Amino acid sequence: MNSANSVGIVTPQHAVFEEPLHLASGETLPSFTLVYETYGRLNQAKSNAILICHALSGHHHAAGYHHEDETKPGWWDSCIGPGKPIDTNRFFVVSLNNLGGCHGSTGPRSINPSTSKLWGPDFPQVQVSDWVSSQARLADHLGISTWAAVIGGSLGGMQAMQWSIQYPDRLKYCLVIASAMDLSAQNIAFNEIARQAILSDTHFHEGRYLEHDTNPSQGLALARMVGHVTYLSDDAMASKFGRDLRRGSFDKSVTEQVEFQVESYLRYQGSQFSTSFDANTYILMTKALDYFDLACDFEGDSVEAFKQAKAKFLVVSFSTDWRFSPRRSREITDALIAAGRSVSYAEIEAKEGHDAFLMPIPRYLDVLSAYLSRVAEECA
Amino acid sequence: MRLDLTQIQKWIPKAARVLDLGCGDGEFLATLRHERQVSGLGLEIDANNITLALQKGIDVIEQDMDRGLDNFPSQSFDVVVMAHALQVLHYPDKVLEEMLRIGAEGIVTFPNFAHWRCRLHLGTRGRMPVSKFLPHSWYDTPNIHFCTVKDFEALCKQRGFRIQKRALVSEGSLTRALSKVWPNLFATTAIFKISR
Numbered sequence: 001m002n003s004a005n006s007v008g009i010v011t012p013q014h015a016v017f018e019e020p021l022h023l024a025s026g027e028t029l030p031s032f033t034l035v036y037e038t039y040g041r042l043n044q045a046k047s048n049a050i051l052i053c054h055a056l057s058g059h060h061h062a063a064g065y066h067h068e069d070e071t072k073p074g075w076w077d078s079c080i081g082p083g084k085p086i087d088t089n090r091f092f093v094v095s096l097n098n099l100g101g102c103h104g105s106t107g108p109r110s111i112n113p114s115t116s117k118l119w120g121p122d123f124p125q126v127q128v129s130d131w132v133s134s135q136a137r138l139a140d141h142l143g144i145s146t147w148a149a150v151i152g153g154s155l156g157g158m159q160a161m162q163w164s165i166q167y168p169d170r171l172k173y174c175l176v177i178a179s180a181m182d183l184s185a186q187n188i189a190f191n192e193i194a195r196q197a198i199l200s201d202t203h204f205h206e207g208r209y210l211e212h213d214t215n216p217s218q219g220l221a222l223a224r225m226v227g228h229v230t231y232l233s234d235d236a237m238a239s240k241f242g243r244d245l246r247r248g249s250f251d252k253s254v255t256e257q258v259e260f261q262v263e264s265y266l267r268y269q270g271s272q273f274s275t276s277f278d279a280n281t282y283i284l285m286t287k288a289l290d291y292f293d294l295a296c297d298f299e300g301d302s303v304e305a306f307k308q309a310k311a312k313f314l315v316v317s318f319s320t321d322w323r324f325s326p327r328r329s330r331e332i333t334d335a336l337i338a339a340g341r342s343v344s345y346a347e348i349e350a351k352e353g354h355d356a357f358l359m360p361i362p363r364y365l366d367v368l369s370a371y372l373s374r375v376a377e378e379c380a
Numbered sequence: 381m382r383l384d385l386t387q388i389q390k391w392i393p394k395a396a397r398v399l400d401l402g403c404g405d406g407e408f409l410a411t412l413r414h415e416r417q418v419s420g421l422g423l424e425i426d427a428n429n430i431t432l433a434l435q436k437g438i439d440v441i442e443q444d445m446d447r448g449l450d451n452f453p454s455q456s457f458d459v460v461v462m463a464h465a466l467q468v469l470h471y472p473d474k475v476l477e478e479m480l481r482i483g484a485e486g487i488v489t490f491p492n493f494a495h496w497r498c499r500l501h502l503g504t505r506g507r508m509p510v511s512k513f514l515p516h517s518w519y520d521t522p523n524i525h526f527c528t529v530k531d532f533e534a535l536c537k538q539r540g541f542r543i544q545k546r547a548l549v550s551e552g553s554l555t556r557a558l559s560k561v562w563p564n565l566f567a568t569t570a571i572f573k574i575s576r
Binding site: 330340343349363370374 | 451
């Protein structure tokens with residue numbers, strides 16, 4: 001554990017909601033649990049709370065450490081902590097694991113109360129709007145009527161935007177990072193490849209792998225590998241791996257099979273992921289991504305959608321991000337401009353591709369700090 | 381604040397919606413917000429300036445106006461300001477057209493290239509003018525489209541822009557007086573308020 005500028009040791013908490021949640025699909029979740037963490041202190045007026053919405057494979061553990069001997073902090077520790085852009089000296093930060101997740105919130109690995117069996121593949125397909133509804137319940141639970149800001153990157157940015165039109169009065173600021181108002185066909189295509197990798201694994205058993213005491217590890221690993229490539233840029237991969245070999249040689253006298261560094265890296269990432277993530281959750285989360293369409297209730301008109309919003313917006317993109325390209329962020333910005341909303345937009349020069357939104361890139365942190373100091377002045 | 385900005389401020393109605401093209405560090409919009417209660421939005425391409433503007437609580441969009449402004453709806457602002465940016469644009473005439481599509485009025489300021497010092501410099505030395513105000517050499521200057529007060533007025537006439545107001549700024553009381561008589565010779569900075 002590195003305690004410099006860290007929120008330190010954090011303990012996940014659970015909130016249980018007994019009131020049924022009516023989902024966008026028409027189904028109803030009779031009750032549910034959300035696991036979450038908080039950093040910093042809620043002020044007396046309860047006006048300094050920030051909600052962090054996680055991306056595809058994220059969870060509630062966004063900052064700090066669970067144990068003294070943990071070496072890796074939460075997934076957004078570069079941004080959340082004392083003196084960091086999301087400054088826990090000023091803000092009360094809430095980060096949760098979304099419904100359908102596999103890190104402690106109700107999801108495919110939970111028991112279906114009506115059958116007393118694992119939900120598995122029968123867990124209802126939740127959508128971004130359902131996540132936002134459940135997050136609003138969590139806000140109620142914590143006594144927070146209005147967030148100072150809702151912040152998210154990628155799929156998290158979709159939740160932040162959805163907040164602004166679903167509960168316009170419940171957030172002052174909305175920070176949308178490396179996101180889009182809907183996925184492109186190319187983007188859906190990558191998700192479908194990932195899903196097919198899982199579905200075609202013989203250990204998948206139509207989603208009932210836990211009952212079969214097995215795991216579609218190969219499929220999950222493949223899904224992660226293809227996803228991971230799309231989160232990196234060509235330049236980032238070139239500088240990280242180039243054509244370096246991990247084993248073997250192109251020398252004719254060497255018989256050992258050639259293995260590129262990038263192959264080994266991807267396999268490692270894939271296998272790590274397959275032991276820590278649930279296949280049904282991966283399918284559910286990628287579908288939530290695919291189904292999201294900010295303007296679907298507004299006849300496809302995103303300007304009309306954003307006219308519902310009252311929050312002020314910051315939109316951020318990264319130059320080499322091709323999965324959620326700057327063009328997609330400019331579409332968000334332009335819709336907000338046309339809707340007459342308060343909006344700022346920054347396009348960060350970064351070589352890391354989509355992954356840049358998780359990286360401590362100096363200009364990115366500067367932009368977030370500058371904008372959030374305004375949020376703090378108004379709210380904290 | 382720069383002289384031209386002090387002048388522009390007087391021309392901006394209270395509580396106006398102002399778009400500032402090339403807003404720099406946001407100081408001008410911050411002043412306008414304080415003095416005139418405007419709601420402002422800036423356009424800027426310099427990373428440091430964008431951060432400085434955000435720190436002041438100014439909304440700023442990272443966008444190169446040479447690549448078009450068609451993402452701004454027609455008549456969505458009361459005033460569109462462009463201070464000392466005309467001469468760095470690739471398509472100054474197109475940006476002026478866009479300013480008057482987006483805003484009811486446009487305010488433009490630019491360095492007057494027909495100022496007597498420029499003329500003297502070019503006339504006697506035969507070299508492109510370099511001064512405190514225009515410190516770049518010809519090969520590394522961002523200023524690629526210099527014009528004079530007369531040039532600008534000719535463009536306005538050709539494109540049908542109405543000149544609502546004109547102010548000519550110069551330093552020192554003598555040149556200020558002279559610039560009232562011979563603006564194209566004695567004004568260092570020209571400020572125009574234009575409309576359709």
